[in-house]
Amino acid sequence: MTIKTALMGAVASLALAPMAMADGHEGERGRDGDLRIIYWQAVSIMNPYLSGGTKDLEAASLVIEPLGRYDPQGNLVPYLAAEIPTVANGGVSEDLTSITWTLQEGLLWSDGTPVTSRDVQFSWEYCTAEGGGCAQAAKFEGVTSVDIVDDLTVTVNFGAPTPNPYGPFMGAQSPIIQAAQFAECLGPRAPECTDANFGPIGTGPFVVTEFRTNDVVSFEANENYRDPNRPAFATATLKGGGDALAAGRAVLQTGEFDYAWNLQLAPEVISDMSEGGVGTPISAFGSLVERIEINLTNPSSDLEEGIRSTAEAPHPFLTDPAVREAMSIAIDRELLVEIGYGQAGRATCNLVPAPAIYASDNTACLTQDIDRANALLDEAGYADTDGDGVRETADGQPLSILYQTSTNAVRQDFQALIKEFWAEIGIETELRNIDASVFFGGDPGSPDTFQRFYADVEMYANNFDGTDPQAYLGAYLCDKAPRPDSQWQGENINRFCDPAYDAMWAELAQTGDLNERGRIGAALNDMLTADSNVIIPLVDRGRVSAHANTLGGVVLNTWDSELWNAADWYRAAE
Amino acid sequence: MTDPMTNMPAMSPPRAVPIEKARSQWRDIWAQFRTHKGAVWGLGFLIFITLFVAIGPLIWDVDATKTDIRNKNMRPFYTLLWDSEARFTWVKPLGSDNLGRDVLANLMQGGRTSMAVGWTAMILAVVVGTLIGVLAGFFKRIDGALMRFTDLVLSLPLLPLLLVMMLLFRDTLRATFGPETGIFILIVVAIGLTSWMQTARIVRGDVLALKEREFVLAARSIGTPSRRMISRHILPNVLSPIMVSATLGLANAIITESALSFLGLGFPSDFPTWGKTLFDSIQYMEEYPERVIWPGLCISFTVLAVNYIGDGLRDALDPRIRGQ
Amino acid sequence: MLTYSIRRLILAIPTLLFIALIIFLLLLLAPGDPLANMPLTIPPEVREKMREALGLGEAWYIRFGLFLWQFFIVEPQYMIDAMFGTDLADGAQRIISFQSRSPVFDTIGERMPQTLWVVGMSYVVGVLIALPIGIISAYKQYSIFDQLGTLISMIGFSVPTFFTGVVLILVFSVNLGWFPSIYDTQLRVTDWDSFVAQMRQMAMPVFVLALFNASQISRYMRASMLDNLGQDYVRTARAKGMTEKVVVLKHVLRNSMIPVITVIALGVPQVFGGAIITEQVFKVNGLGQLLITAIQGNDIPMVMTLTFMFAILIVLFNLIADILYGVLDPRIRYD
Numbered sequence A: 001m002t003i004k005t006a007l008m009g010a011v012a013s014l015a016l017a018p019m020a021m022a023d024g025h026e027g028e029r030g031r032d033g034d035l036r037i038i039y040w041q042a043v044s045i046m047n048p049y050l051s052g053g054t055k056d057l058e059a060a061s062l063v064i065e066p067l068g069r070y071d072p073q074g075n076l077v078p079y080l081a082a083e084i085p086t087v088a089n090g091g092v093s094e095d096l097t098s099i100t101w102t103l104q105e106g107l108l109w110s111d112g113t114p115v116t117s118r119d120v121q122f123s124w125e126y127c128t129a130e131g132g133g134c135a136q137a138a139k140f141e142g143v144t145s146v147d148i149v150d151d152l153t154v155t156v157n158f159g160a161p162t163p164n165p166y167g168p169f170m171g172a173q174s175p176i177i178q179a180a181q182f183a184e185c186l187g188p189r190a191p192e193c194t195d196a197n198f199g200p201i202g203t204g205p206f207v208v209t210e211f212r213t214n215d216v217v218s219f220e221a222n223e224n225y226r227d228p229n230r231p232a233f234a235t236a237t238l239k240g241g242g243d244a245l246a247a248g249r250a251v252l253q254t255g256e257f258d259y260a261w262n263l264q265l266a267p268e269v270i271s272d273m274s275e276g277g278v279g280t281p282i283s284a285f286g287s288l289v290e291r292i293e294i295n296l297t298n299p300s301s302d303l304e305e306g307i308r309s310t311a312e313a314p315h316p317f318l319t320d321p322a323v324r325e326a327m328s329i330a331i332d333r334e335l336l337v338e339i340g341y342g343q344a345g346r347a348t349c350n351l352v353p354a355p356a357i358y359a360s361d362n363t364a365c366l367t368q369d370i371d372r373a374n375a376l377l378d379e380a381g382y383a384d385t386d387g388d389g390v391r392e393t394a395d396g397q398p399l400s401i402l403y404q405t406s407t408n409a410v411r412q413d414f415q416a417l418i419k420e421f422w423a424e425i426g427i428e429t430e431l432r433n434i435d436a437s438v439f440f441g442g443d444p445g446s447p448d449t450f451q452r453f454y455a456d457v458e459m460y461a462n463n464f465d466g467t468d469p470q471a472y473l474g475a476y477l478c479d480k481a482p483r484p485d486s487q488w489q490g491e492n493i494n495r496f497c498d499p500a501y502d503a504m505w506a507e508l509a510q511t512g513d514l515n516e517r518g519r520i521g522a523a524l525n526d527m528l529t530a531d532s533n534v535i536i537p538l539v540d541r542g543r544v545s546a547h548a549n550t551l552g553g554v555v556l557n558t559w560d561s562e563l564w565n566a567a568d569w570y571r572a573a574e
Numbered sequence B: 001m002t003d004p005m006t007n008m009p010a011m012s013p014p015r016a017v018p019i020e021k022a023r024s025q026w027r028d029i030w031a032q033f034r035t036h037k038g039a040v041w042g043l044g045f046l047i048f049i050t051l052f053v054a055i056g057p058l059i060w061d062v063d064a065t066k067t068d069i070r071n072k073n074m075r076p077f078y079t080l081l082w083d084s085e086a087r088f089t090w091v092k093p094l095g096s097d098n099l100g101r102d103v104l105a106n107l108m109q110g111g112r113t114s115m116a117v118g119w120t121a122m123i124l125a126v127v128v129g130t131l132i133g134v135l136a137g138f139f140k141r142i143d144g145a146l147m148r149f150t151d152l153v154l155s156l157p158l159l160p161l162l163l164v165m166m167l168l169f170r171d172t173l174r175a176t177f178g179p180e181t182g183i184f185i186l187i188v189v190a191i192g193l194t195s196w197m198q199t200a201r202i203v204r205g206d207v208l209a210l211k212e213r214e215f216v217l218a219a220r221s222i223g224t225p226s227r228r229m230i231s232r233h234i235l236p237n238v239l240s241p242i243m244v245s246a247t248l249g250l251a252n253a254i255i256t257e258s259a260l261s262f263l264g265l266g267f268p269s270d271f272p273t274w275g276k277t278l279f280d281s282i283q284y285m286e287e288y289p290e291r292v293i294w295p296g297l298c299i300s301f302t303v304l305a306v307n308y309i310g311d312g313l314r315d316a317l318d319p320r321i322r323g324q
Numbered sequence C: 001m002l003t004y005s006i007r008r009l010i011l012a013i014p015t016l017l018f019i020a021l022i023i024f025l026l027l028l029l030a031p032g033d034p035l036a037n038m039p040l041t042i043p044p045e046v047r048e049k050m051r052e053a054l055g056l057g058e059a060w061y062i063r064f065g066l067f068l069w070q071f072f073i074v075e076p077q078y079m080i081d082a083m084f085g086t087d088l089a090d091g092a093q094r095i096i097s098f099q100s101r102s103p104v105f106d107t108i109g110e111r112m113p114q115t116l117w118v119v120g121m122s123y124v125v126g127v128l129i130a131l132p133i134g135i136i137s138a139y140k141q142y143s144i145f146d147q148l149g150t151l152i153s154m155i156g157f158s159v160p161t162f163f164t165g166v167v168l169i170l171v172f173s174v175n176l177g178w179f180p181s182i183y184d185t186q187l188r189v190t191d192w193d194s195f196v197a198q199m200r201q202m203a204m205p206v207f208v209l210a211l212f213n214a215s216q217i218s219r220y221m222r223a224s225m226l227d228n229l230g231q232d233y234v235r236t237a238r239a240k241g242m243t244e245k246v247v248v249l250k251h252v253l254r255n256s257m258i259p260v261i262t263v264i265a266l267g268v269p270q271v272f273g274g275a276i277i278t279e280q281v282f283k284v285n286g287l288g289q290l291l292i293t294a295i296q297g298n299d300i301p302m303v304m305t306l307t308f309m310f311a312i313l314i315v316l317f318n319l320i321a322d323i324l325y326g327v328l329d330p331r332i333r334y335d
Helices: A003-022 A054-060 A117-128 A187-192 A194-198 A244-252 A267-276 A321-329 A333-340 A370-379 A409-424 A470-476 A499-510 A514-528 B002-011 B016-035 B037-054 B077-081 B103-138 B140-155 B158-177 B179-193 B197-211 B214-221 B226-262 B274-284 B290-317 B319-323 C002-029 C044-053 C060-084 C104-139 C144-158 C161-175 C192-229 C232-239 C244-272 C276-282 C287-296 C300-328
Strands: A034-039 A068-070 A076-078 A098-102 A143-150 A153-158 A206-212 A216-221 A235-240 A279-294 A345-347 A400-406 A428-434 A457-462 A535-548
Touching: A034 A054, A034 A244, A117 A143, A117 A153, A187 A194, A244 A267, A244 A279, A244 A535, A244 C161, A267 A279, A267 A535, A267 B274, A279 A321, A321 A370, A321 A535, A333 A345, A333 A409, A333 A535, A370 A409, A400 A409, A409 A428, A409 A457, A470 A499, A470 A514, A499 A514, B016 B037, B016 B290, B037 B103, B037 B290, B103 B140, B103 B179, B103 B197, B103 B226, B103 B274, B103 B290, B140 B197, B140 C002, B140 C300, B158 B179, B158 C002, B158 C287, B179 B226, B197 B226, B197 C244, B197 C300, B214 B226, B226 B274, B226 B290, B226 C144, B226 C192, B274 B290, B274 C161, B290 C144, B290 C192, C002 C060, C002 C300, C060 C104, C060 C300, C104 C144, C104 C192, C104 C244, C104 C276, C104 C287, C104 C300, C144 C192, C161 C192, C161 C276, C192 C244, C192 C276, C232 C244, C244 C300, C276 C287, C287 C300
Parallel strands: A034 A235, A400 A428, A400 A457
Antiparallel strands: A068 A076, A098 A153, A143 A153, A206 A216, A216 A235, A279 A457, A279 A535, A345 A535
């Protein structure tokens, strides 16, 4: 089976998902034996509040659940809550400063005690306790208090009008933990509760029976799960370690495992492996975009520390929009997709490719146009005066740039291709790749972090949690630029600064109407991409995972945990 | 090995007697070396592979890093023997990779780097290891200090060490020698300085035993100075473990380089090496086995050749065997 | 020899403390961040808070002192408590991993079984086949056996395990289906069936590693035997009418063991260092995988503990090697 048919299958099962749950595969809990899942990044801890790692979040999502989740289309669906509060149903106050959640009735923790609004309140206390270093603190930003209304009802109060009140308790990042179990683990004492961190008591379909750090987690079905017929599996094993190739092989070729997470492999490798007919690759798109970020400041090592790569030293030629536009249209994005991601990637000109309401309709960059790129550079006065194939600026500086990224086979292939595209328009490129643990680490002492940006351009991928891009777009405000005095911390790594952008973002933060938010969001996106090319988006990256043909009910979800509906998974006949 | 033999007589003909002696000794060694079939084969292969990587790129004038998407995933010419349907073009005799980069050019270009890294790092490691081993074994006073230093270097975790070296020296070296030479020096030094310890400990162990042998005691009793003792009596007798270390060290350096590139600490991605090509091609192994077989064979055969040369040299330099 | 051993053991303490300091400073200087693996969606302010919670805000000498205190005082107390049910530790803070927020020694304990089974076994197998191969190759130099041994060991050493491992998986797991490609660390050997399962899952990683170890050791064994076989004392022994067996296995072997002992002693600590690449290929998840994930995740307490334990073993086994030199060759004296 090729990826294409697999994808069509995925699309079909997506459309049929709500119905599929209802037909045919019902039966008593635990009827289908053992579920075997492989994550090539091993799970370190089962507490999402102490680790932001995707693998840890997703493993925990089998055990602990939030009030509501995002479905594969990005819609909000209630989990522990009876319904999703909105302004229309009165759950969100008119002035957008509070949201009131009501729990389903009769919910039990896996130890048999009832779930109450105190547990919800406690989850907030746990994450905001001083000295705990909660990884999800941003979810609770702006929350002033969480008040218990009655046993099943809580109100979350915000200090200011919050157009998107679905930060706390929504999605895999902020699940509800049991107050009784974590009562002694607040703040600095959080790491002392090893047993709780490895085996949280939850409401999800599974309960941890054995946890081996960075190796394997064993689960059994939760006796007190709210649906008496789920989960279909009596036990589950989540093995970690190895690499994506081995994980793919275990599901697609040898059939030792039922589900493999995040197969970052060359498209031809996945399609070859899936020819065995043992398993099926599936893919879905979210908001992850592989992009090239352009440094608007001068990273030259001739400058002294403290000025290098700061706003005090503007870049000699990358500050010119013509150069950036030429660099963008010189790239053949379709080719990059074909080489690196196949069916799991789409060429894009947007920083925010989804949800549809925020996605701008830029398509100008999709066609590679070397001639126009050359014409742009000629007009802007960059000519190759000394005949070495590299253009120079008016004062004789060659257009040669250092292009860095993290170490990763696909990224290195992209570097090789883009280097050649840019060579065709007279820009010389030196490549550098840096170990991901250094590149994405925030060590202020290291010159190689992506924030410090001691290079002219760099490539990586980023996305946003949930479906609201407000905080994501807020990264490009003037004051978010990494600087020596901020210990090089900050998200505005291009050092982009446009007062008009800041003003428009402030407007977004005040706007409650969803359509209006979509319009402003798309406009902000355009200011960064199509209008200025400060960010050169390359590929809208989907997620590729694989499941055995004998595993039914899988619906890949990129807006929440991949294992979001593991309760509905079942053993299918071949 | 061949240079002193051929050049010496031509350069200084008048002093006949000592030269006669030296000449016959080198000739003996060469004669003995030639009787070792493996060594001759090894030498032949080593010359071939060196020419292949040194002169090859001048003849097969293709840029190893040039992508060519239309001709990607080509098979080598010999696949036509059993599969006439195979995608093949004479532009890429050994096929091309997933970006259409030429495999043959890649092997040549990659071989240059791998051989250079392998030899330099190995020589560095063997020289440092032998020096420390001999000094520690021979002079009791510094034995303790040198061996504790060896323990220290053995205990250092390699990856953080490399990260620190990169951090401290990369920019300086890049500024002084340019990006490629700079990173080359860094990698060679890093590999060399983290792989001498085994040689040092082995040499020391042998020297400790040799020091108590009769011939050394005899030499000492007639007042031979330490330097002469080491060069005349100790070193020739620890030659064979050093040869083994050198052979294993060469393989080790080539492979370590590939692991470093994989971890983002090695050469930039547009700088092929045998090890890196092998590593990158693992995932395509089922469909395109040639991409792993060729670099794999190059590494193995080079190491094998050096091993045989080492064996042959050891025999040739050993007067007991040569006399027989 | 006894006084020498005692002196060396006492000297080992300052050596180890010095090594610990150097490793600690190295890790401190190394660029990298425990939060590098976290998604970029976590904003910088939150990251700063998380770093503080990990104790990274403290001065380096306080962190180093705390590590030594925990390593030498607190952890042994916990160990005694666990064995005898005492309560010496009294809830003192243990060495906590940054990644899992759990005591590092618990994790190390979990990893020991598979590391000993796979890496330890492959080392024993490697040594056991390397010695006879080395001896026979040297005794029958340039025989077919020797040539074959040379070929196999050179290929075994020069082809990286990330390649041989994947080839084995493709042949024996994917095509033939004989062995599992993924190691099950939860398997407990209780009966014959589980023993067979354990042997099956060990077969491939042990083979790959044993080949690699045997290649190296057999080369040293052969070279050293060859050196000694040509010595005068061998001729003397033969002239005295000793049997070949006694000459080769008693006199020559004993005198040839010094470099081999050195190599073997250097290899034993590496068993406990795990085999990073092979463990990764076969998903053994032993100490090697633990170390590499800790290094990649900048989990300083874990890396520090593992490398320091490694250092202790290196110092110890090099001491054992030095003592064995004296046993093998009584002329070697240290006093």
